[in-house]
Amino acid sequence: MSFSFTILKQDSKTRARVGRIKTSHGAIDTPYLVPVATSASVRTLDSEDLSILGAECVLSNTYHLHLRPGDERIKKLGGLHTFMHFSGPIFTDSGGFQAFSLGFGREHNINKLGNIFPQGKRTEEKQKKLAHISDKGVLFESVYDGSKQLMNPKRSMKIQSNLGSDIIMAFDECTSPLSDYEYTKKAMERTHRWALESLKFHDKKQALYGIIQGGWWRDLRDESTKFISELPFEGIAIGGSLGHSKKDMHTILDWVIPELDARPRHLLGIGDIDDLFECVERGIDTFDCVAPTRIARRGSLYIRPAAGGRLSNKFRISIKSGKFREDKKPIDSACKCPTCKQYSRAYLRHLYSINELSYYRLATLHNVQFMLTLMAEIRESIQKGTFLKLKKRWLKA
Amino acid sequence: MSFSFTILKQDSKTRARVGRIKTSHGAIDTPYLVPVATSASVRTLDSEDLSILGAECVLSNTYHLHLRPGDERIKKLGGLHTFMHFSGPIFTDSGGFQAFSLGFGREHNINKLGNIFPQGKRTEEKQKKLAHISDKGVLFESVYDGSKQLMNPKRSMKIQSNLGSDIIMAFDECTSPLSDYEYTKKAMERTHRWALESLKFHDKKQALYGIIQGGWWRDLRDESTKFISELPFEGIAIGGSLGHSKKDMHTILDWVIPELDARPRHLLGIGDIDDLFECVERGIDTFDCVAPTRIARRGSLYIRPAAGGRLSNKFRISIKSGKFREDKKPIDSACKCPTCKQYSRAYLRHLYSINELSYYRLATLHNVQFMLTLMAEIRESIQKGTFLKLKKRWLKA
Numbered sequence: 001m002s003f004s005f006t007i008l009k010q011d012s013k014t015r016a017r018v019g020r021i022k023t024s025h026g027a028i029d030t031p032y033l034v035p036v037a038t039s040a041s042v043r044t045l046d047s048e049d050l051s052i053l054g055a056e057c058v059l060s061n062t063y064h065l066h067l068r069p070g071d072e073r074i075k076k077l078g079g080l081h082t083f084m085h086f087s088g089p090i091f092t093d094s095g096g097f098q099a100f101s102l103g104f105g106r107e108h109n110i111n112k113l114g115n116i117f118p119q120g121k122r123t124e125e126k127q128k129k130l131a132h133i134s135d136k137g138v139l140f141e142s143v144y145d146g147s148k149q150l151m152n153p154k155r156s157m158k159i160q161s162n163l164g165s166d167i168i169m170a171f172d173e174c175t176s177p178l179s180d181y182e183y184t185k186k187a188m189e190r191t192h193r194w195a196l197e198s199l200k201f202h203d204k205k206q207a208l209y210g211i212i213q214g215g216w217w218r219d220l221r222d223e224s225t226k227f228i229s230e231l232p233f234e235g236i237a238i239g240g241s242l243g244h245s246k247k248d249m250h251t252i253l254d255w256v257i258p259e260l261d262a263r264p265r266h267l268l269g270i271g272d273i274d275d276l277f278e279c280v281e282r283g284i285d286t287f288d289c290v291a292p293t294r295i296a297r298r299g300s301l302y303i304r305p306a307a308g309g310r311l312s313n314k315f316r317i318s319i320k321s322g323k324f325r326e327d328k329k330p331i332d333s334a335c336k337c338p339t340c341k342q343y344s345r346a347y348l349r350h351l352y353s354i355n356e357l358s359y360y361r362l363a364t365l366h367n368v369q370f371m372l373t374l375m376a377e378i379r380e381s382i383q384k385g386t387f388l389k390l391k392k393r394w395l396k397a
Numbered sequence: 398m399s400f401s402f403t404i405l406k407q408d409s410k411t412r413a414r415v416g417r418i419k420t421s422h423g424a425i426d427t428p429y430l431v432p433v434a435t436s437a438s439v440r441t442l443d444s445e446d447l448s449i450l451g452a453e454c455v456l457s458n459t460y461h462l463h464l465r466p467g468d469e470r471i472k473k474l475g476g477l478h479t480f481m482h483f484s485g486p487i488f489t490d491s492g493g494f495q496a497f498s499l500g501f502g503r504e505h506n507i508n509k510l511g512n513i514f515p516q517g518k519r520t521e522e523k524q525k526k527l528a529h530i531s532d533k534g535v536l537f538e539s540v541y542d543g544s545k546q547l548m549n550p551k552r553s554m555k556i557q558s559n560l561g562s563d564i565i566m567a568f569d570e571c572t573s574p575l576s577d578y579e580y581t582k583k584a585m586e587r588t589h590r591w592a593l594e595s596l597k598f599h600d601k602k603q604a605l606y607g608i609i610q611g612g613w614w615r616d617l618r619d620e621s622t623k624f625i626s627e628l629p630f631e632g633i634a635i636g637g638s639l640g641h642s643k644k645d646m647h648t649i650l651d652w653v654i655p656e657l658d659a660r661p662r663h664l665l666g667i668g669d670i671d672d673l674f675e676c677v678e679r680g681i682d683t684f685d686c687v688a689p690t691r692i693a694r695r696g697s698l699y700i701r702p703a704a705g706g707r708l709s710n711k712f713r714i715s716i717k718s719g720k721f722r723e724d725k726k727p728i729d730s731a732c733k734c735p736t737c738k739q740y741s742r743a744y745l746r747h748l749y750s751i752n753e754l755s756y757y758r759l760a761t762l763h764n765v766q767f768m769l770t771l772m773a774e775i776r777e778s779i780q781k782g783t784f785l786k787l788k789k790r791w792l793k794a
Contacts, residue, residue: 039748041753043753043754045755046735068751069722069750077725083747084744343482346470350437350466351438353465356436357757358442361754361758
């Protein structure tokens, strides 16, 4: 296996640090927000777009690729890098998140941070659990054809081996914010047994990250941190329910991270702009999050403080607003993305309002570029010792 | 106005010819299939894609742009070229086609060539006419908000002037293949009066094409050919019902084209691969057609005879077919498009089957590039005197 992590600069005032992960497919400069390519495509973009944006790596989804087009098929086709024509490092998650999102997530109509889905109460059909968890593993009902699939550490490792990704995740159980202490403890213990099995069965050419669970109970998080960090994983991921608010999430990171050694730390599924600052400050090296691409498709485009972005508007404009009808300016005049170099807000609003497919890609190009640029600025600020100043400029703006 | 057309080579055996249209926004090498950018976007692509593909020009839709985002708004924003960031020549149609498609087309549940829409009989709602035609013009009900809009030659010319396109069309009435002789004659006479008004009111900075109507009756087509071609239009378009079959269309072209002088000839809304050969042979210089982009989105991708393309399969593969699941080859190994250079049929089938948005653009890039390349080969064959040989190679393959 070819994997290393070097810390290039430790911030003197916070746990923020600049580092470099090296893999046989190239390097990742940390802190980094990894674009999500769930089904071997960063939604709306192609690999040439990723190259133009300078995206160093992507994260793909084990559960979805296993079902469609099939991990064995991807192996036959030369592995995930060849299949999607992406030459940089690829992360894959383990399928454990789907144990939550298709299990309790559906039943509780909730996301990882405890937010009830905005569409309100779902129909019974939509709340039907599609994942049933036992010590043997997670029995999934395929979201595509209803077929049953048992996922466990051994299978997850085999699937990720077939995919040929560079950085893989141990198989875990991500619990719900509504799970009680007893259940969360039981699930954590199961995750620990599965961590040992993942270590046993994983493809030794791939760098394996262990995942810390334990919900929002201090003793469980402490126990999980100790258990996982003592195992010979290449990196440590922090997963599962992160409490009921961003504040809870910060608290959990403040419990966990001081106990970790120098290995790279990944925070699963998080990536709002304020989260990036708060979690980098607490020592996170990499993130993955679908938000930048998902909100782009729904009309929300990132802007910097100088263009009016602030915490209260989540650093976004809503391109559907009528006020952009005749706005000749780009989304953000400081942005170097292909969209901002060429198109006005008025044009983008037009495309959005008539549902033109080209809109979705142009919006995604912007939001991904925006985040990559922000992360580069964060790295630079840590190097220069001005991270807290940069954070203040953004979050107090 | 800056507009010229030079015939560079006349085929000795057919009416096919190579020419060059020059406008202040650049040149168009003919014969050319103009990509359609209905609402200021070639669906799924952006202007950088068009530049990578080498698309010399596009055709946009007067009716749709008038409604969304509004031609006056586009004028305020610097005109259509600035708005969509496309620097090449832009054609706009006149809105006359919508007099058919939203009028008799809906009522008769039919397209221009007399084909009943494959979805079968539409609901009453879907068959409700949204265009009502009188000598005053066409009263449209907006497909967006139901508002009533009167379109007539003066308004069509004003709208196209606001859009600032290079080549504009006279306002006409496109009749239905099911219209009878009396109606078609009445509509043709109206189109002739509207042609005179279009000449009177059009922006003299724009090159105006007249449109020959007359359905599939010889005497009407002859009368319309004579009337329109005697007027000082920059070019001549052939529109309207072209009979009930491709053979009828060829017959109509054989009536009309020998009567025309050297001005450029545009065939509206036609562009299957066999049509391109048959109509170039009969003397057509430019075409516009949504087929290449529309069928791409539905999974049909063009292939050359060497890759198995033939008249019977319409030179297409259907990427949804299971036989491409593990096909490592590009769509067409001879194709130079970005999609064929990077992705396998297996990857494209995967994206299509899970409805990934990136599929639509990659498929469109291929089909547009394919057609641009085919047109370049057709031009080259005319230059070399091998057009009929090329045609035979494709259509008898």
